[in-house]
Amino acid sequence: MIHTDILIIGAGPTGLFTVFEAGLLKLKCHLIDALPLPGGQCSEIYPKKPIYDIPGFPEILAGDLTINLLEQGKQFQPGFTLGERAETIQKQDDGSFIVTTNKGTEHKAPVVAIAGGLGSFEPRRLPINIIADYEDKGVEYIIRDPEIYRDKKIVISGGGDSALDWAIFLVDVASEVTLVHRRNEFRGALDSVEKVQELKLLGRINLITPAEVSALHGDNELEGMTITKDGEEMFLETDHFIPLFGLSPKLGPISNWGLEIEKNAIKVDNSLDYQTNIPAIFAIGDVNTYPGKLKLILCGFHEATLMCQAAYKIINPGKKYVLKYTTVSGINGFDGSRKEAQKVAVKAII
Amino acid sequence: MQDVNIIIKDRDGVMHDVIAPTDMAMNLMEVCKTYELPVEGICGGMAMCASCQCYVLSEHELPEIQKEEEAMLSEAFYVKQNSRLGCQIPITKELHGLEVELAPES
Numbered sequence: 001m002i003h004t005d006i007l008i009i010g011a012g013p014t015g016l017f018t019v020f021e022a023g024l025l026k027l028k029c030h031l032i033d034a035l036p037l038p039g040g041q042c043s044e045i046y047p048k049k050p051i052y053d054i055p056g057f058p059e060i061l062a063g064d065l066t067i068n069l070l071e072q073g074k075q076f077q078p079g080f081t082l083g084e085r086a087e088t089i090q091k092q093d094d095g096s097f098i099v100t101t102n103k104g105t106e107h108k109a110p111v112v113a114i115a116g117g118l119g120s121f122e123p124r125r126l127p128i129n130i131i132a133d134y135e136d137k138g139v140e141y142i143i144r145d146p147e148i149y150r151d152k153k154i155v156i157s158g159g160g161d162s163a164l165d166w167a168i169f170l171v172d173v174a175s176e177v178t179l180v181h182r183r184n185e186f187r188g189a190l191d192s193v194e195k196v197q198e199l200k201l202l203g204r205i206n207l208i209t210p211a212e213v214s215a216l217h218g219d220n221e222l223e224g225m226t227i228t229k230d231g232e233e234m235f236l237e238t239d240h241f242i243p244l245f246g247l248s249p250k251l252g253p254i255s256n257w258g259l260e261i262e263k264n265a266i267k268v269d270n271s272l273d274y275q276t277n278i279p280a281i282f283a284i285g286d287v288n289t290y291p292g293k294l295k296l297i298l299c300g301f302h303e304a305t306l307m308c309q310a311a312y313k314i315i316n317p318g319k320k321y322v323l324k325y326t327t328v329s330g331i332n333g334f335d336g337s338r339k340e341a342q343k344v345a346v347k348a349i350i
Numbered sequence: 351m352q353d354v355n356i357i358i359k360d361r362d363g364v365m366h367d368v369i370a371p372t373d374m375a376m377n378l379m380e381v382c383k384t385y386e387l388p389v390e391g392i393c394g395g396m397a398m399c400a401s402c403q404c405y406v407l408s409e410h411e412l413p414e415i416q417k418e419e420e421a422m423l424s425e426a427f428y429v430k431q432n433s434r435l436g437c438q439i440p441i442t443k444e445l446h447g448l449e450v451e452l453a454p455e456s
Contacts, residue, residue, distance in 0.1 A: 045393050118392055124456060127427050159424050182429075187421035245425055248399065248456070249392060263386075 002079060004030035006311050007099055007109035009086045009254070012040020014285030014300030015115035016069035021308040023076030024324065027315060028334065030079035030107060032086045032099065034120035039066035044121055044247060055298055065297075075333025081105050085120045087253045095280065111280050111311040114259075114266060115300070116287040118249035126157075126243045130216060138222025139241045149174045149240055155225065157213050158244035159183060164192040166244065171204050178206040178236065180213055180227060216241065257281075265289035273310035274303045280314050282307045354446040359407070360387055361452050370441045378404070378436035378450065389452065395437035400426035402436035403453035410448045412439055427456040 006022050008015040011033035019029045037043050039062075047063030054060055060068075084101035089112065091097055096110045123141035125131065131139060143166055153176040156167050164186060167179045179196065186193050199205040211229035216222060224237045251264055259276045260267040266283035268274045270290035274282050284307050285300030293299075312321055330340030356378070358366045370381045379402035382389035390401035397418040403426055406412065412434065415423070419438045423429050433453065439445070 041393075045398055046396055049396065118390075124427070127454075127456060159421075181424075183424045185420075185424065187424065245427070248401070 001098075002030055002081070002105070002107045004028050004079060004107065004109045005315055006030075006111045006113050006308070007032070007097070007107050008113045008115055009033075009099070010040060010115040010117055010285070010287070011035070011038035011080065011082070012115060012117045012285065012300075013042055013065060013069055013297045014117075014304050015040070015113070016066070016073055017301050018113055018115060018284070018304040018308065019073035019076050019078040020069075021305045022311065023073065023334065024326070024331070025308055025312045025321070027308065027311060028078075029073075029076065030081070030109070032081045032084060032101060032107065034083070034085040034122070036083040038070060038080065038082070039063070040117050041249075042066045051297070053296065053298060075331065075335050075337045075339075077334045081107065085252065089257050089281075097280070110315050111282070113304075113307055113311070114254060114276075114281065114283040114287055115285045115304070116251070116254060116283075118286060119251040119254070120249065121247035122250050122252070123243075124245040124248050126213070126245065128213070128216060131243075134216055134218065134222045134241070137220065138218065138239060139216070139243070141243060143242065146170065146173050151175045152239040153237060154178070154240040154242060155180060155213070155236065155238045156242045156244060157181065158246075159186045159188075160244065160246060161188040161192060162246075163244040164188040164196055166242065167205055168192065168195050168199065171199055174240075176206065177204070178208060178238070180208045180211050182210055182212055184209045213241065213243070251287075254287075259283070262289050265293075274307045275310060282310070352443055354441065354443055354448075356381060356441075356445065357408075357447070357449040358382060358385075358387060358404075359449070359451040361454060370445075372441055372443050374441075376441045378402070378439040378441065378448075380437070381441060382436060382452070387452065388455075389436065391437065393437075397422050397435050397438055400435060400456070403428070403433055404436050404450040405430055405453060406432045406434055406448075406450055408447065408449040410445055412445075426453075428453050 005027040006029045008018050008031045011031040015031050022029050042062035049062050050059045084103045086099050087102045088100045097112050099107045150173050152174050154174045155178045156163050157180040159181040171177050200207045211227050213225050214228040215226040217224045226233050266288050268283050268288045274284050276283050284303040286295045353369045353371050356370050368385050379391045392401045393399040400422050419435050
């Protein structure tokens with residue numbers, strides 16, 4: 001069981017900045033994110049896009065903002081549970097919560113801050129009716145262990161970097177690699193596209209374009225599929241099918257936590273501290289809604305800051321606190337580090 | 351500056367005749383959101399999510415598909431010949447009377 005002061009669901013910019021603000025109040029944070037890396041949308045969707053409305057940064061790449069936020073919070077030693085989705089929440093007799101992920105990791109905290117953005121990023125499910133029947137029976141949306149494909153026949157579909165990269169990687173693992181894409185053009189790093197071209201010429205990748213996987217076959221497990229190319233159907237025997245069509249965010253299990261939801265977002269009290277209808281569960285950043293809400297990173301930062309003050313009061317009931325300025329007090333890291341402004345020299349000049 | 355009428359067929363087949371300004375640098379995805387039609391616009395308009403995919407039903411001349419939109423449409427689901435991403439269609443006075451249908455969610 002992981003213990004922390006504030007358990008943050010979502011490691012996007014708002015969640016990451018919470019670590020810093022909580023740290024100033026001597027509160028420790030742990031973050032859960034379904035993605036394998038911190039940064040949320042900034043890492044997953046647009047790391048190379050410039051953002052122009054972060055105060056103090058006339059222009060910053062989303063990926064660089066993530067790096068900076070991690071750097072800003074690192075002396076407060078946040079914990080991370082990455083690549084796991086927060087699944088259930090249980091209130092304890094002592095008022096705290098236990099949040100368990102889809103992989104069974106348990107986290108206990110007196111305060112939970114949901115900074116889940118648009119939700120957890122899930123692989124896009126291919127719209128073939130019976131595909132759910134074959135999930136983990138030959139159909140995998142995420143490659144967890146490439147070894148399961150050793151000496152097997154596999155089909156990958158998709159036209160982006162992940163489809164190209166995995167096709168290249170699995171050529172040396174699987175007995176047969178087929179790549180199916182709706183168009184002749186692929187969108188990916190140039191060297192990946194060229195490598196696939198080369199492997200195709202060598203006969204190591206079976207490239208079928210422009211084509212689509214239109215049906216799946218097999219009794220209990222996947223045994224084959226129908227591929228439609230130029231209006232004609234063909235049958236292809238395969239052991240595994242890996243559709244790689246990117247990720248899309250879903251609010252997911254959080255919507256079953258008893259929180260008041262409005263238009264796919266969590267209702268909060270914005271007049272005070274962004275608390276939800278359940279005391280000690282807060283929602284900050286793009287995941288929340290209130291009159292006049294704006295889904296902006298800078299608004300998430302503000303919400304995180306106010307939320308931390310409320311969390312302090314819950315965790316330290318009755319304890320006095322006064323707002324400190326970092327320019328005056330500096331920063332005392334949990335790792336023993338200290339940052340402070342240089343002292344002014346007072347010395348006579350003779 | 352004039353406003354234009356745009357007709358949007360939602361996923362339940364209901365037609366919405368909406369008025370969109372041409373002087374607010376809005377795109378079709380944003381117009382849908384303004385009228386609280388079920389368009390997510392997850393990526394904010396960067397042609398990176400296809401949640402604003404729609405089918406163009408009228409004969410209006412639209413801005414040419416750029417590389418980013420082309421790439422996204424090559425990966426999205428339910429794509430047809432007349433598919434476009436709403437976020438890549440700026441609202442101009444030439445679009446008066448444009449008719450579109452929202453593509454299924456994916």
